[in-house]
Amino acid sequence: MSTAQVGDRTQPVKQRQPGLKPWGMAHHFNSFAQQQEASYFGMWLFLVQEIMFFGGLFTAYIVYRTAHPFAFALGSRTLDIQLGAINTAVLIGSSLTMALAVWAAQTGRRKAIVVFILLTILLGGVFLGIKTVEYSHKWHEHHVPGPDFQWEGSQGNRVHMFFNLYFLMTGLHALHMIVGMGILAVAAVWAWRGAFTPDNHNLIEGLGLYWHFVDIVWIFLFPLLYLLGRNVG
Amino acid sequence: MSEHKVTGLGAYFSVFLALMVLTAGTVWAAFTDLGAWNDIVAMAIALTKASLVVLIFMQVRFASRMAKITVVAGFLWLAILFGITLSDYFSRGFLG
Numbered sequence: 001m002s003t004a005q006v007g008d009r010t011q012p013v014k015q016r017q018p019g020l021k022p023w024g025m026a027h028h029f030n031s032f033a034q035q036q037e038a039s040y041f042g043m044w045l046f047l048v049q050e051i052m053f054f055g056g057l058f059t060a061y062i063v064y065r066t067a068h069p070f071a072f073a074l075g076s077r078t079l080d081i082q083l084g085a086i087n088t089a090v091l092i093g094s095s096l097t098m099a100l101a102v103w104a105a106q107t108g109r110r111k112a113i114v115v116f117i118l119l120t121i122l123l124g125g126v127f128l129g130i131k132t133v134e135y136s137h138k139w140h141e142h143h144v145p146g147p148d149f150q151w152e153g154s155q156g157n158r159v160h161m162f163f164n165l166y167f168l169m170t171g172l173h174a175l176h177m178i179v180g181m182g183i184l185a186v187a188a189v190w191a192w193r194g195a196f197t198p199d200n201h202n203l204i205e206g207l208g209l210y211w212h213f214v215d216i217v218w219i220f221l222f223p224l225l226y227l228l229g230r231n232v233g
Numbered sequence: 234m235s236e237h238k239v240t241g242l243g244a245y246f247s248v249f250l251a252l253m254v255l256t257a258g259t260v261w262a263a264f265t266d267l268g269a270w271n272d273i274v275a276m277a278i279a280l281t282k283a284s285l286v287v288l289i290f291m292q293v294r295f296a297s298r299m300a301k302i303t304v305v306a307g308f309l310w311l312a313i314l315f316g317i318t319l320s321d322y323f324s325r326g327f328l329g
Contacts, residue, residue: 041300048307055311059318066322081260088256096249099240099290106239212290216283222256223275227263231271 024200032199039202043209054217057172061165061224064158071158073229075166078143080134084226087130088218094123095215102208105191105201113191113204117184120211124181131174138163166225173221176214183207238295248289255282 021027029035065072101116135144142150145164153159187203190196196204259278267274288294293304 037297037300040296041303044300044303044307048303048310051307051311052314055314059314062315062319063322066319085256085260089253092249092252092256095252095286095290096245099245100242102292103239103242103245209291212286215290216286219282219286220279223259223263223279227259227275228272230263231266 022199024197035200036202036205039206040209043206047209047213050213054169054172057165057169058220058224061169064161064165065224065228068155068158068161069229071155072162074153074155075143075159075162076225076227076229078138078141079166079226080137081226081230083130083134084222087127088222090123090127090130091215091218094120094127095212097123098208098211102201102205105196105204106198108198110191110194110196113196113201114188117188117191117204121181121184121188124177124184128174128177131170135167138167169221169225173214173217176217180207180211180214184211238292240289240292240295244289248285251285252282 021029022032025032025035029038097116097119101113101120104110104112104116138144142148143163145160145167149160149163151159184207187207191204255278259275262274262278263271265271287304293301296304
């Protein structure tokens with residue numbers, strides 16, 4: 001097979017010259033542990049700037065909601081709490097399968113990596129599907145911000161702001177999921193070909209960090225957008 | 234991750250269960266009128282869930298000191314962003 005390639009660990013490592021690094025280790029690292037540490041640290045640096053990126057939107061939400069709590073409660077109540085709760089459970093489930101994919105990579109289970117990545121993509125798809133249903137409800141109710149926005153009750157402009165933030169925050173979150181699912185699909189192919197070993201599976205580990213981060217963003221979005229303000233009269 | 238510690242499956246499934254229970258708890262708490270405490274309870278539950286994900290799913294508990302400092306710094310700067318912005322907005326009323 002012409003696919004005896006990058007990932008095939010059953011083939012002996014060909015020593016082209018003395019001092020060549022083992023397969024899977026970049027030349028500028030001294031050990032797999034060092035390479036993995038650099039990858040883990042680098043991924044967290046990326047996630048820290050993602051925290052600041054989403055943090056700006058969360059700040060805007062806090063400022064507007066504190067100024068107009070009643071209007072935000074009105075807007076929040078038009079959201080479907082059941083679909084939101086189901087989606088939270090689906091996303092937590094996808095975080096579990098992602099964690100299991102990393103576990104499979106750490107323990108060298110090639111097929112299990114592929115299965116868990118595909119399950120993660122599937123659950124991500126379910127989440128986006130439910131989100132699409134929610135968005136289409138909002139579209140038909142004329143709650144999508146823009147010239148077509150309509151609000152029967154009071155405080156229309158302030159409720160409009162709530163929906164601006166709702167679509168911006170959930171939309172940016174969904175975009176992150178779409179990007180993550182794309183890279184996961186590539187990782188599944190590489191995993192099937194045997195590209196990942198217990199020593200070298202930095203892509204899987206990095207993707208795991210990214211996917212869990214997206215989960216954390218939703219863990220805060222769900223109560224902020226769907227739940228707060230349900231208690232008041 | 235320098236010591237290649239592997240989180241056991243039991244920890245992953247326990248965290249998953251805890252996250253599910255906390256999700257149910259936050260929905261239940263949202264429909265109970267706790268006055269000003271509703272927001273605090275919802276955010277406390279969300280912070281607990283996020284901490285579980287960071288420490289166990291993202292394996293920060295096994296991470297090197299440098300990686301841990303990076304994670305803490307990220308959330309510290311987020312707190313600074315919230316703190317300074319809100320201290321401005323919330324104190325404007327003081328000037329009358």
